[in-house]
Amino acid sequence: DTGVSQNPRHKITKRGQNVTFRCDPISEHNRLYWYRQTLGQGPEFLTYFQNEAQLEKSRLLSDRFSAERPKGSFSTLEIQRTEQGDSAMYLCASSFSGANVLTFGAGSRLTVL
């Protein structure tokens, strides 16, 4: 297992377009988290899954954002009708439930023009 994998690493899109990011967590981990990181800031929590169930969503996750983890393995984060304010690094992390150690992926950087 090579850790948490995120794709694509960088996405450039025009305002109004839809984008989708994929996260493949460490296979034994049943929890998966999405965070957003803007320049000069720490990661901000967006949502997390335990297996396929989405257990918590931040108020940062507007209606234009949707996350899924259909089979409890990989997850996708879709942003519809992108805005320039969506430009950020989207980080995925995974862990065992009941454990405090998060393993982060390298992130997917979104640039909205």
Added chain:
Amino acid sequence: QQQVKQSPQSLIVQKGGISIINCAYENTAFDYFPWYQQFPGKGPALLIAIRPDVSEKKEGRFTISFNKSAKQFSLHIMDSQPGDSATYFCAASKGPGNQFYFGTGTSLTVIP
């Protein structure tokens, strides 16, 4: 509302010196306080963590000092090396597996 406040924003230290980064929190329900290290182009990686029942934890050159009454904790990097140059984030969470609240980060530069 920033749940965890971190300072300084940036820090420059000579090789061999001590780097100190401070964090403060308000929510007394927090029970786990990790520090993450992030290199450019990489995701954050866990460096060291502490629970509020101890006042200090040391792992190699890295030490966390924890002051429960003041609701503050700090990271000390002894004998700082150029390879330590990175961004450091403190964080806090309440309960295992719950969301983490991160500080705004400290960019550390260690000059050879």
